[in-house]
Amino acid sequence: MGGLIPAAVLIADALSGQLGANPIQRATLQTGLLTLALLVLSLACTPLRLLTGWTWPARIRKALGLLAFGYGVLHFVIYLLDHSFDLTLMTEDVLKRPFITAGFTALLLLVPLALTSTPHAVKRLGFQRWTRLHQLAYVAVSLGALHYYWGVKKDHTPPLISAAVIATLFLIRFLKRRPTRPGTRAAKV
Amino acid sequence: MSDHPTPPDHADPDSGERRILTPGTPNPRREFLRSAALFTATAGALGGGLELLTRRPGGPGSAEAQGAAFTRPARPLGPYDTSEAVTPYAQATSYNNFYEFGLDKSDPARMAASLKTRPWTVRIDGEVRKPMTVDIDTLQGWFPLEDRVYRMRCVEGWSMVMPWLGFPLAALIRRMEPTSKAKYVQFTALLDPKQFPGQRQPVLKWPYVEGLRLDEALHPLAFMAVGLDGRVLPGQNGAPLRLAVPWKYGFKSIKSVVRITLTEKQPQTTWALAAPQEYSFYANVNPAVPHPRWSQATERRIGELGRRKTLPFNGYAEQVADLYRGMDLRRSF
Numbered sequence: 001m002g003g004l005i006p007a008a009v010l011i012a013d014a015l016s017g018q019l020g021a022n023p024i025q026r027a028t029l030q031t032g033l034l035t036l037a038l039l040v041l042s043l044a045c046t047p048l049r050l051l052t053g054w055t056w057p058a059r060i061r062k063a064l065g066l067l068a069f070g071y072g073v074l075h076f077v078i079y080l081l082d083h084s085f086d087l088t089l090m091t092e093d094v095l096k097r098p099f100i101t102a103g104f105t106a107l108l109l110l111v112p113l114a115l116t117s118t119p120h121a122v123k124r125l126g127f128q129r130w131t132r133l134h135q136l137a138y139v140a141v142s143l144g145a146l147h148y149y150w151g152v153k154k155d156h157t158p159p160l161i162s163a164a165v166i167a168t169l170f171l172i173r174f175l176k177r178r179p180t181r182p183g184t185r186a187a188k189v
Numbered sequence: 190m191s192d193h194p195t196p197p198d199h200a201d202p203d204s205g206e207r208r209i210l211t212p213g214t215p216n217p218r219r220e221f222l223r224s225a226a227l228f229t230a231t232a233g234a235l236g237g238g239l240e241l242l243t244r245r246p247g248g249p250g251s252a253e254a255q256g257a258a259f260t261r262p263a264r265p266l267g268p269y270d271t272s273e274a275v276t277p278y279a280q281a282t283s284y285n286n287f288y289e290f291g292l293d294k295s296d297p298a299r300m301a302a303s304l305k306t307r308p309w310t311v312r313i314d315g316e317v318r319k320p321m322t323v324d325i326d327t328l329q330g331w332f333p334l335e336d337r338v339y340r341m342r343c344v345e346g347w348s349m350v351m352p353w354l355g356f357p358l359a360a361l362i363r364r365m366e367p368t369s370k371a372k373y374v375q376f377t378a379l380l381d382p383k384q385f386p387g388q389r390q391p392v393l394k395w396p397y398v399e400g401l402r403l404d405e406a407l408h409p410l411a412f413m414a415v416g417l418d419g420r421v422l423p424g425q426n427g428a429p430l431r432l433a434v435p436w437k438y439g440f441k442s443i444k445s446v447v448r449i450t451l452t453e454k455q456p457q458t459t460w461a462l463a464a465p466q467e468y469s470f471y472a473n474v475n476p477a478v479p480h481p482r483w484s485q486a487t488e489r490r491i492g493e494l495g496r497r498k499t500l501p502f503n504g505y506a507e508q509v510a511d512l513y514r515g516m517d518l519r520r521s522f
Contacts, residue, residue, distance in 0.1 A: 005236025006243060013244075020295065021284035021491045022347055033243035041235075060231070084495060089484070099482040150482060153345065154392050154463065155292045 004067075006034055007074070024082050031075035032103075036148055038068035039141045040165055047172035062117055065137070069114040072107045103147035109140040141166055269410055270338040271504070276349040278418050280491050285425045286343065287444055288392055289378065289385035296387070301424030304384050304445065309429050315450035316371035319364075325429045329415050331364065332356035336419070337412055339435040341442070342474045342503045348488045353433050354416030359407045367403065367451050374406040375399075375456035376432060377448040393459050399443035400456030400470065401434065402512075410435060410508055413446075436505040438472045469522045473513070474503035478522045 010030055013019050019026040042064035045057035083089045093100040113134055115121070122130045145166055149159035266272055287297035290304075311328055314320040334354055342348045362374065380396035382388040388395045405411060412433040415422055422428040427444025434441050440460050450456075460468035467481055476486045476499040487496040502509050513521075 005232070006239050009240060009244065021280040022294070022489065024489070024494065025347070030243050034239060037239055037242050082489075082496070093484065096479075097482055154288070155390075 006030070007071075024078060028075060028078050028082065031071050031078060032148065032151075035068050035071040035075050036141070036144045036162055038064050038071060039137070039144060040162065040169070042068055043137060043141055043166070043169050047169050047176070050172065050176040066114060066117055069110045072110055076104075076107055099147060099150035102143045102150065106140045106143035106147060109136045109143070113137060113140075138170070264336060267335070267337070269508075270336075271340055271350060272338075273340065273350050275338060275352050275418075276491050281349055281351060281417065282423050282425055284349075284491060286345075286439065287387075287425055287427070289387045289395075289397065289445070290425065291387045292392065297425035298423075300386055301428075303386065304379075304424040304428065306424065306429040306445075309447075311430060311446060312448040313365050313450075314448070315375070315452050316368040317451050318366035318368060325415075328361075328430070329356070332360050334416070337414075337433070339410075339412070339433055340503050340505075341433075341435060341439055342488060342499065344438040344440060344468065344472070344480065344485075346483060346485070346488050347491055348503075349491050351433070352418045353412060353414040354419060354422075355412050355414035355433070357409055358411040358413050358432065359409060361413060361449070362403075362406055362451075365449075365451065370453045371451035372403055373452045373455050374401050374403060375448075375450040375452050376443045376446050377450070378443055379445045379447045393463055396447075397443060397459045398456060399432065399441055399458050400452075401441075402455075403451070405434070405509075405512055408509060408512065410505060436473060436502040436509045438468075438474055440468065441472050471513075471518070471521050473509075473518060473522070474499060475501060475518060475522060477501070478519055 010019075010027060014023055014027065042061050045061035045064070048057040049055065080090065083093075094104045095101070113136060116125065116130060116133060125133065145159060145163045148162060149156060152159055283298045284294045285297040286294065290297040290300040307325070309325040310322050311325060312322045334356060337353045337355070339351050339353060340348060341351050358374075376399045378397040378399075379385065380388065382395075385395075401411065412435075414427070414431050414433050415429060417423065417426050422431065424445075427442075427446075430446045431444040432442045432446065441458075455470060458470055460472075461470050474485075479485050485499055488499045489496050500506070
């Protein structure tokens with residue numbers, strides 16, 4: 001629910017002209033940042049649980065992931081709006097510009113994750129396969145950070161910070177998973 | 190079916206429905222309130238946190254900006270003017286790339302007060318017969334000031350229409366009396382991290398340097414601006430003296446110039462040094478040559494929601510295309 005506050009503020013900003021002289025560009029930037037931030041938060045849940053033993057991060061993980069997907073879709077829709085929903089232009093962008101390719105691929109990877117976010121899907125796929133599938137989130141978040149890095153004209157500090165956070169989260173997973181209880185490794189993602 | 194002891198006889202008749210409240214048993218209502226509070230707090234913290242992390246101030250809003258209608262100076266359009274609608278002053282002065290003040294578009298307007306534009310001197314040197322250091326007021330007093338309404342196309346894909354006030358660069362260069370060795374003009378912006386907080390970060394190689402080939406600089410469209418919309422040029426727009434070369438991407442139009450040097454060799458310009466594969470010395474607006482990360486075929490005029498087609502040389506092809514005859518503008522982009 002809280003994750004919807006930025007969307008509400010964004011809409012309020014847009015209506016009151018607070019997005020500045022180039023509102024579409026600002027909205028694109030903001031939804032993109034929100035997507036990446038939420039994706040990183042959802043991926044922080046497991047390391048946080050591993051480090052602290054708390055269970056609440058695991059309970060909000062799905063909500064965070066779905067919110068990330070929602071903002072990703074919004075980001076994409078605003079991009080399309082920016083290009084007057086011209087699919088030829090979009091295809092050209094996706095095929096020719098690595099920056100767009102990375103972002104678009106990241107979003108596509110999130111689609112099956114969002115579709116299989118129900119308990120029913122977990123049952124149907126089996127926990128192991130479901131877990132495997134949801135490891136796509138690692139690829140998606142990495143591509144998302146790359147997309148952010150390539151999208152910035154000059155100051156690469158914020159994208160590098162996001163990449164560092166992602167790398168730290170991966171490292172915690174890796175360190176926490178390997179030495180302890182190797183038998184249950186696959187299940188401990 | 191149940192081994193539970195029956196309630197004691199003296200219990201309240203309807204206590205069968207209620208649970209006896211001891212510290213150990215959860216009270217459903219209290220539990221509900223607790224989780225509601227927890228939920229609200231979490232939601233608030235998450236939403237607020239995300240907001241802090243991702244929202245950036247947009248500067249004066251477009252609605253507000255549209256209210257401040259611009260009054261065009263009552264004068265006939267000159268041969269170099271565009272008749273397109275001028276970008277509202279509030280937007281032209283609040284949406285700026287001027288990394289000396291910061292990386293966000295709203296930073297320049299916010300920080301411009303730290304720039305002291307008087308006293309201000311401009312050094313004129315290099316391949317000239319009369320090298321000198323001249324006060325800005327003296328310099329601009331040399332020439333009758335003209336209005337020029339120019340399109341301005343940023344390499345990022347947005348554009349504005351700017352009502353500059355200033356004088357042709359050619360007039361200044363002729364006054365400097367170039368020697369026969371002069372082939373290029375190099376411009377240097379002020380270097381002073383005290384006035385330009387953005388220069389405390391090594392985002393670009395400071396000071397900002399730009400340049401033109403001498404024939405480009407002598408073209409009547411190349412303009413030195415000291416004012417905007419009939420007023421003194423605001424700091425965020427490059428006070429007190431800036432270049433305006435409307436057929437090139439905006440970053441060529443260097444701001445807050447302190448030095449103009451005529452050179453024999455092509456100057457090493459800031460963005461061409463920072464990312465040579467993305468920004469070149471010429472930087473002529475060219476819809477046919479995409480930026481490596483986005484197309485340059487279209488642009489958004491600030492204040493409009495849709496995009497319009499970008500024109501070769503930003504619509505000034507008729508005037509300037511001759512300067513580049515015989516050059517491959519895909520390679521010298």
